[in-house]
Amino acid sequence: MIAQVIIDIPAQQTNRTFDYAVPPELETLVAPGMRVLVPFGRGKKHQRQGFIWRLANQSSFKGQLKPLAEILDLAPVLNGEMLALAGWLAQDTFSFLISCLQTMLPNALRASYQRRFHLLTPLPADSPLTALLDDPTNGHLPDELSPLLLRTLRNAEQAGQLTIAYQVAQRTKVKHVTVFTVKISPAAAQAAQSELRANAHQQIALLNLIQAQPGFSGASAAWQAQLPELTGATLTTAVKKGWLQRSEQEQYRRPNQLPQPKAALPLTNEQQTAYQAVAAAMADRRDQVFLLEGITGSGKTEVYLAAMADALRQGKTALMLVPEIALTPQMVQRVQERFQKDVAVLHSGLSAGERFDEWRRIERGEARVVVGARSAAFAPLQNIGVMIIDEEHESSYKQDDMPRYHARDVILHRAVTHQCPVILGSATPSLESRARAQKKVYQLLRLTKRPQTAHLPTVQVLDMRDADKVAGKPSFSTVLITALQQRLDRHEQSILLLNRRGYANFVMCRDCGNVIKCPNCDISLTLHRDIQALKCHYCGHQEPIPQACPVCQSRHIRDFGAGTQRIELELQEILPTARILRMDVDTTARKGGHQRLIDKFGRQEADILLGTQMIAKGLDFPNVTLVGVINADTSLSLPDFRASEKTFQLLTQVSGRAGRADKQGQVLIQTYNPDNYAIQLASHQDYEAFYQREMHLRHAGGYPPYYYTILVSVNHRQEDLAAQKIYQLFRQVQPVLSPTAVLLGPTPRMIARINNQYYYQFIIKYKHEEKLFTTLQRLVLEMQQESGFQLRIDREPLQIS
DNA sequence: AGCACGCCGACT
């Protein structure tokens, strides 16, 4: 028997299996999806980790096969569905199998680790493990497992006698807690007590406790629970006097504190209609995709919860993706309230060990509901009844390095396998998804009413070209400052959004708001200080930086943008009494920093929350009655055909943050483009009108969703070789395309040189191309032979740069 | 990544 193994070879582009002989004693143990150690390369000592991809009877390899060294798993870590999914993903994203397999697994299974077992029941006296292990109770396993031991362990695991656990050697630090244990007898305590001064109250109380409970032991908090007046210093004294013993004890990972259970809310008519459509698809085992479109506060979450509850009732499981989960603790809490310990949460804030624990709970079927960020799309759930992607338009669902997958595509693919419905939910769906609903590929479900009595906020667009501005502070209109002052007087809170997207990257006229655009692409040009020029990311057009505005001849034309820090200082000068909380990458870099700031603002320890896009998402503060947008324009001028869509989404989202409770909310949007349709329609929260308008422009410009896009890029240390290669690739792709396809480029990439690597690229825009995919896959394979080059193929790149 | 193979300069 031979095993085809996928091996992880760093820094090398290799996408094939290597055949290994399976030693006879392992033949009954191996299965596809297991991790193995194999000897690889001439280095006899070092073994590499790999995955068994397939088992076969013979090899086509001509040379002498090496044997598998060791198998690392008693049962496959990836089941048949996951292996097939990895194969599809590698093809679909033009990436390597090994990177797909690895992104599916929690880090703990990639890093170095140690195996231990935990006994679930006392071992029977005749257990063969007694003979095979030095001590069958301590959980310790030898570094190398003999096939006999492996087999015995697996039998014991299947008999429910023990479980095998992997402990991550690195990264997960074992937490310790200081424990104080009584060391002296009650009699000795009494003797010690008589020697103390009468006013040593704490020590006397402590000795009383020791006499009353001689076996007492615990952390200082436990002692203090018994003796509220006790301080840490007294415990230290007690240790010094020999009454207590101080020791470090391992602290187990904090079990998730579950919120109080909450019953389902009654559904509104709209919600009921939406839910029933999904439930019907689930009952019929149809892999139907639903686009649930509903403004903030319209109750999409209740529909999700109802659908997930339905899946559980049928003995199935449910998977829900949310963007960057740290940003939406409210969502996690609502799912946990409903489904309690059935929920596993997967997000980036977990340590490798915690993440692995959650993954194991899912794999074993202990957790039947999964909530997680992008990578949770690979959660090893079985028998999935429904999958949900909340805020489906979010760009964080696309991974930016290999494999460049989009979680939405993974979910849609799994839906076919599991024959289950998918709900894509958003207040501002991506144009791609909304267009598919138009074409009846997805079924559109709309929630148009806010169930609670909450009023929509009043939205006002402020024209910054002729607005009164605070002297010396051109970022603030007096209208906005007056509104902020009002909130300070009324002890209400405000949120200020500083739109940093596209910061300082484009050139705009301060007088008329004109942004320099590419003559060919209708996309704003990007400023490159290094070469003193404006460049188009899309077609490569280049022009010098103008001295005066080409529209109004004003000389106040320059790069645009402002940092949060500077804005904070300016605002503090204007409103000296305001307590301002700044939220940006600097203040949230530390783990949990984001949540700390949110909690602080929620406790009303600040009046104004000033931040970038991250404040727009999923936060709900009842006391916030004003939302101000300092500069709505910046994201509008991104060198990207999605600029309007991004701006619309951001403004709609942030506007929804005002006045969600009983108080009337106000939104003020400062802009140099007050007539722009994205800003106007966002101020009316009119997604459908925006969709119609934007689709029109996309159609005229030949952009997605009317075309699919693929970016092909090549890099090499030598510029001429990279350029040569991109033309060579270009010539190979061109002839297989139909006349409806459009090729842009080749051009050097915007930042043509990174790390002494030169990048060249071209873009393919297409509708239906039979041969394109196989051609590109062939190119990926062929490029493996050519060293020095790196080929990158990105489907539907988020930004074209 | 390792490690070997391979084809050009300063040394016993």
Add this chain to the structure above:
DNA sequence: GTCGGCGTGCTC
């Protein structure tokens, strides 16, 4: 003449 420089290529 050889020791060794690290560029290039392979690893079942």
